[in-house]
Amino acid sequence: MRKIPFVLGVLATLAVASAHAKDVSLLNVSYDPTRELYRDINQAFASQWQSQHGDKIIIEMSHGGSGKQSRSVAEGLPADVVTLALAYDIDVLADRHLLSQDWQQRLPDNASPYTSTIVFLVRKGNPKGIRDWPDLIKPGLQVITPNPKTSGGARWNYLAAWGYALKQPGGDEAKARDFVRALYKNVPVLDTGARGSTNTFAQRGIGDVLLAWENEALLVQKQLGKDKFEIVTPSISILAEPPVAVVDSNADKHGTRAVAEAYLKFLYSPEGQALGAKNFYRPRAADVAAKYPGLFPPLKTFTVNELFGDWRKAQAKFFNDGGEFDRIHLER
Amino acid sequence: MYRRRVLPGFGLSLGYTLAYLGLIVLLPLAALALKASGLGLSQLLQLLSSPRTLAALRLSFGGALIAAVFNVLVGLLVAWVMVRYRFPGRRLLDALIDLPFALPTAVAGIALTAIYAPNGWLGQWLVPLGIQIAYTPLGVLLAMAFVGFPFVVRTVQPVLEAMDRDVEEAAASLGATRLQTFTRVILPMLMPALLTGFALALARAVGEYGSVIFIAGNIPMRSEIAPLLIVEKIEQEYAGAAALGVVMLCFSFVLLIVIAQLQRWSGRWAERST
Known part of the structure; x- marks a missing residue:
């Protein structure tokens, strides 16, 4: 019986420790030509999140043809967020009840942070x-x-x-x-x-x-x-308009909803928009686009x-x- | 009926074999058939009778047959040279034959395309002569011949090596011409091995996807292979893709049975004639 307090103590210590420095991992399932873009985004977002919340974020990427990626998620690839080439590939996931049907209204600009x-x-x-x-x-x-x-x-x-x-x-x-x-x-x-x-x-x-x-x-x-x-x-x-969305059921299961939502919002931030433009996507923010004259002819x-x-x-x-x-x- | 065997373990090994085959081969095939059954009969007929499907099946099976015949001819020649002659570099050449097995098919496809494209090493000379290989059905044949090449060589080689030269000498001393010695003595003995090689090369070419799509051009009705059509169907619904897969399997199965039967006949014939 004397061991119980000791065990409780150990557990409590572990709980506190884990509450302090969490390692959060996030899986972003994307389409093919976004490798360079999300390499930049992930680095910037992870350092911003760590400085604000103290948690270390590891963002894993999966790239492939948009339709194939969508099928993988539908069949169980545990994506927290999907960033695909067209809305239809995310609609398919909504039909499988992996996220709500109104996903495209949950973020500004048809849920497409860049075009x-x-x-x-x-x-x-x-x-x-x-x-x-x-x-x-x-x-x-x-x-x-x-x-x-x-x-x-x-x-x-x-x-x-x-x-x-x-x-x-x-x-x-x-x-x-x-x-x-x-x-x-x-x-x-x-x-x-x-x-x-x-x-x-x-x-x-x-x-x-x-x-x-x-x-x-x-x-x-x-x-x-x-x-x-x-x-x-x-x-x-x-x-x-390549859209982005949090995959509700996966994010809730992994307890990553807050990070996942912040990750997608980061794409709309001035920093995220600038990284989009650096990787040749047209930013939604006009002031960011104005910094790249000649790159995106009207x-x-x-x-x-x-x-x-x-x-x-x-x-x-x-x-x-x-x-x-x-x-x-x-x-x- | 019961005969004692020198080595025990018939029940165990057969049980193991059946379980393994069931798990690795039959279960996935059953799943495929199940998926395909999601398609109604009328839809299936519509899918199979569409000109696009027919064109793709014709290219895949027709191309594979031609490539396999080509591989039998060239493979026999190469096996003959490797077994009967000694020359410097023979071992190296022998090792090279297996390379198409080892190469990831996408790499093979990209390499072939790079060579035969209009700006490639060979393409730049061939295209002005009007011979366009990359992005035509000819390119499909080339890729199929490439991936199936080692099969015939490797099946014929051991048989040729084991073949007694006495029979050739006997044939010659009994007055057979060179052609007769080849067609009446050597070829019958090689026939089963040639057919095995043919069947393997054919089966490989029918199912080949990775290397072909790089060089084919993939234009519907012209240079689109059946496996690519399956990949296109997967984008929409599994049932159609699975049905097409089952149809290809059935075709291949019938072809392989026919070849096995031919092999049995030729085996008997060879036995009788020796």
Whole structure:
């Protein structure tokens, strides 16, 4: 019996100790081209949290194709937060009751702390004279873009082209369909992911123009040199909004809700926004964007919600089996 | 009926074998079939009769057959050279043959693409001649031939090594021409091994994904392989992907049974003729 107080004492000490210096770990499941971005964000957030709360935070990352990542979380990958390429991939998780259906209203700006857009990457000197969307359907021109069925990023490319045609004077569904069909007929290689397409274009030398996210295009230019590639910003394009969300059921299970929410809010802070811009994502905060003149040229944009209702509708109409994209190749 | 064996343990080893096969092979296949059954019959027929599915299956199986035939011809030649001749560097060359086994398939795909792309080492000479390999069905064949290459060499080699040269000499002294000696004496003895190699190379090529997608171009109806179609289906619903997987398995299973039967016939034939 004499041992009981001793055991209690040990337990109490442990409890106090653990309350003092907690090691919190957080799993962020993200899509492919955010490696560099979240490396910066994680470092900055962890040091800010430690100085404010004293807890050490270890943020683990998982990267992969957006759709594949979403499936992994749906099947049990214990993500505390997801930062994916499109809202549909998080809607799927909400359907599995991993987070609430109104997740996109819980954070500002459609839960997308930064944006991007679809631009054209062309070879130095722009030998084919590509200026805007209509140039992409010229006969004989080769356009490189990944398969929107396997690549979440490529769905933005597809919708950007469709939206451009729809937005033209006299534009309607039929004209948009014809435009997109003509564009995809100029695609000689459909890679499964965005990085694959980038390699096909940049390393293999295939194609005259690469349809790419602006941040990817800027990254390619930075890594491979401005003397090799030029970015052409079209007159109008889509506002790509990669969303973020706390996975409620996992965060509650791990007791990480407070950290997870603070982590996502940090993305909206001036520091988080600046790190986004440094990694070539367009920050939402205008004052931060103003610090990078010339990097993000102004252009007219439209959103998925404006033109297609929401991502669920766009997915069903365009990318599901038998949808608009499938029909392009059947009617060759 | 009961015969004492020199080594005991029949019951234990068979039980172990069955349990292992059940766990490693049959259970995942059963799960696949179960997932596929989520698809109704009409949906299944619709999936299978769609031109896109047919085109992908045709490319995967047709390509794999051609690649396997090619591998049998080249593999036999290479095995012959390795067994019958002695030359400097033979051991090194022999070790190189297994490399396609060891290489991660994605690396193989990227390497092949880098070589045959229009700006690659070989591509820059071939493409002006009108021979485009990367991003065409020809590229699919190339990748399939690459990954299946070692199988035929490795199955034929030991049989060739064990083969008595006396029979060739006997054939020659009995007046057989060189061609007759090869086709009537050597080939029948090699046939079972060649068919095994063919079956292995075929099975490998049918299921190959990693290396092919880098070089194929992946354009639907033209250079899209069936495994890629499965990956596309997974993005939406498992049932369709699983159904396509089951169909591919059934096809492969029938092919392998046919080959096994051919092998039995050729084995008997070889026995009779010697």
